[in-house]
Amino acid sequence: MSAVARTTALPLLHKFPTCREEPLRVLLRAAVNTSSAASVFSLARQVLRRSSVRGIQRILWMATAFALQPDTYTRGITRYAAQRRVEEGASLVTYLQPSFMDTHRPPHVLSVPAIAKLIRLFGPVFPPTPDWLEQDARSKGAGSVQSLIERLKKEPASKASLALTSLRDDPKLHKWREYLGHAVAEQARHRREIEFRYPELPWVIETLRNGKPANARDLQSLLLDELRVLHERLRHGPTDGYKTFWNVDAHQRPVAPMPEEFCRDRLIDLLQPLMTHFDVTLEPEGHHAQDKRVDIKCLATQVNIPLEIKRHYHRQLWTAPVNQLKKLYTQDPGAQGRGIYLVLWFGLNVKRLPQIPACLRHLALIRTPQELARALRLALPGADRDLIEVVVFDCSVPRSRKGSKG
16 A cells, blocks of 8 residues: 555645544554655644644654654653653653554654664653553553663664663663663674674684684683783792782882782783784773773774773672673674683782672682682673683782792
């Protein structure tokens, strides 16, 4: 019936702009799908200037104008959201995006910015509800907001990633934060699967010759190998390498751990010579997506791996792998979801040093750096354990050297 709709929908809307709700829904959708967006939007502006157009008819015309030009026409729907007019707001948002329970009504075609704007406006008005099956306005509105988030989650474009992350961090959407956080992770995984490309043959040959890494996984594996080599040298070498991360007194005795920034700089100085052969550079406080900063950004051609550093007693020890490394840095397209979490272990019996932050059952099990590494891996969500690697450097003073004057 598209040929019929193309010739009749717009003329009928000109003649009957305030017909009953159901015919108006059908005509508007037919006009949007078969006529030029400019002509439908122009008619919508004309209709909305009439004070006689009220109620559900005005809401449907307003929603149509927004769907066609979300950057131009936002004032009306913003008023509904700001005044928390539940009935009108629910009618508007469910018309544009039916609830996930309402499968017989197709959603409107909406751009990523338009979807994000609707979530930002109506998410606070319609928070998540335990009664999704209810048919009242609040439940329908919440169902539509959920469906809008699902649409962004299934959109693989980078602008959808940025939109979801911005929405997750919006304090006005705090009741949706857990759902949005899950959507950010799922959208990133979906995007990685779509964008993943097997390395071309020359890159594979180069990697097999111990050359440049072919992709983010190769770069992560290379960094892990070199970090293990470096840790072994610092821990068991002949030069008391563990002191690299300590402030020492006049007798070269460890006094207190260095600040994390100094530890990061020392690590870069030690690791960079090992990585130069592979054409990998280490950038302190490297920039990632949305201008976030990570302790070290490891760069190789078009891929990178973020490396986040914490001392073992940092108050964000348990949350940093997810709240910082995953949510802020591994979302960078070049990282392909991968990262390394490096913890510096200074020992449990150092004077004036805080203890390991409590974390459920893990605290009672931790007496060694190996136990800490195991507990940190277990604390990661299951889906992240293949992407985020945990490394613990043992920087503690060896027992045989405690009290030594150097």
